[in-house]
Amino acid sequence: MQPQVAAAPPSPAADLPEDVHVEILVRLPAESVLRFRSICKAWRRITSDPRFLAAHARRRPAQVVLYRYLESTGCKSRPLGYAVDIALDVLPVSGEEEAGRRRRLIGYPRLLNEVLRRR
Known part of the structure; x- marks a missing residue:
């Protein structure tokens, strides 16, 4: 039972x-x-x-949600079902940013590099 x-x-x-x-x-x-x-x-x-x-x-306020994939660079062969982490960032596009830290939206490949450089 x-x-x-x-x-x-x-x-x-x-x-x-x-x-x-x-x-x-x-x-x-x-x-x-x-x-x-x-x-x-x-x-x-x-x-x-x-x-x-x-x-x-x-x-x-106006924001752009940017998501990017975080992959491990140390793994050359990825097994079946390999999981990739996703990071979410929120970019304000209104004029309410902190003084001296203005951001501008630019093309996708450069946008990702711009965000990563500021971290």
């Missing part, structure tokens, strides 16, 4: 109306919204909705 496993109690967040979830998610930075899309199907659906994206853009 197999032991009975109790089902996990429902999350308190599951009882909240969807508009409350939307109101919380719309207040988060773009980087967090991208990461939280993988929490559950409902959050992925919410964060993919054009109305959510428009509401989020109205609340946040």
Whole structure:
């Protein structure tokens, strides 16, 4: 006879109306919204909705989310299923940057080098 496993109690967040979830998610930075899309199907659906994206853009200053792949240079032969880490950076494009640290958006290959040089 197999032991009975109790089902996990429902999350308190599951009882909240969807508009409350939307109101919380719309207040988060773009980087967090991208990461939280993988929490559950409902959050992925919410964060993919054009109305959510428009509401989020109205609340946040203009930003560009840059993602880049981080590969290990020491591994010449990559096994099947080789995983690559992804780094997320948020670049402000409004005029609210720190004084003396103005950034400009330029072509993709140079953009990545520009971001990496400033780190």
